[in-house]
Amino acid sequence: MxxxxxxxxxxxxxxxxxxxxxxxxxxxxxxxxxxxxxxxxxxxxxxxxxxxxxxxxxxxxxDGSAFITLVKTAREFVRRSEQQLHATLHQSITVAHDAGRITVCLDITPDDDNPSALLSAKDELDELLAEVRVPPAFKLNRASALKWVEAGFAKPV
Incomplete structure (x- = not known):
């Protein structure tokens, strides 16, 4: 360097x-x-x-003022990009079920060779109810979360 x-x-x-x-x-x-x-x-x-x-x-x-503005803009762009990536890799949805409100989370670990994802469910007291590995392409939405909860946390197909 x-x-x-x-x-x-x-x-x-x-x-x-x-x-x-x-x-x-x-x-x-x-x-x-x-x-x-x-x-x-x-x-x-x-x-x-x-x-x-x-x-x-x-x-x-x-010039000086242009450079200051450019740095501010670039920092904000980087910050927003990092927030967007975090939101993509760490998603959560809360669904209502007979057992109460359950928060379903999808945490994706990006990797060029071996990406992975973990689907988990927690109750209202933040106690872990279930955790399963899923493909990184798994789509978490309200319907898929509720389906998983209603299936008793069986590994999604």
Missing amino acids: TDLPLKTQEPRLWRSDGWTAQVIKNEDDDGWAVAMTPDGQSEPALVGPWTMGRDKKNPKPL
Whole structure:
């Protein structure tokens, strides 16, 4: 790993606060884009359009306020992406049953070679009622949760 300067402030490259903003040629048209890359990452977390300069040919240079806004936007994008991934990997639904309210959870462990998922049920006191392995593609919804509960927590087919 090379040692990067702590702070760079060039017209097309700014590096500070754990982020690098780099103005790049937009491959889709004649315009420009800015790539926001967190320190230590090889791929940008966010790429967005960038403003043309006055000559309508070259990009507008980066400046301090633009960089601050870009960092804020990129951090928020990363935070929302992480929240969305968490919500996808850890789902729960509460259903009403004769035994009371039961919360059914699906926890997916992503893995390129061997992904897995665990379906579990807890009662209103957060006591574990059942737990079974299911395919990571298992669809948890109100109907599938209720069906599993009503089947006595038998492994879903």
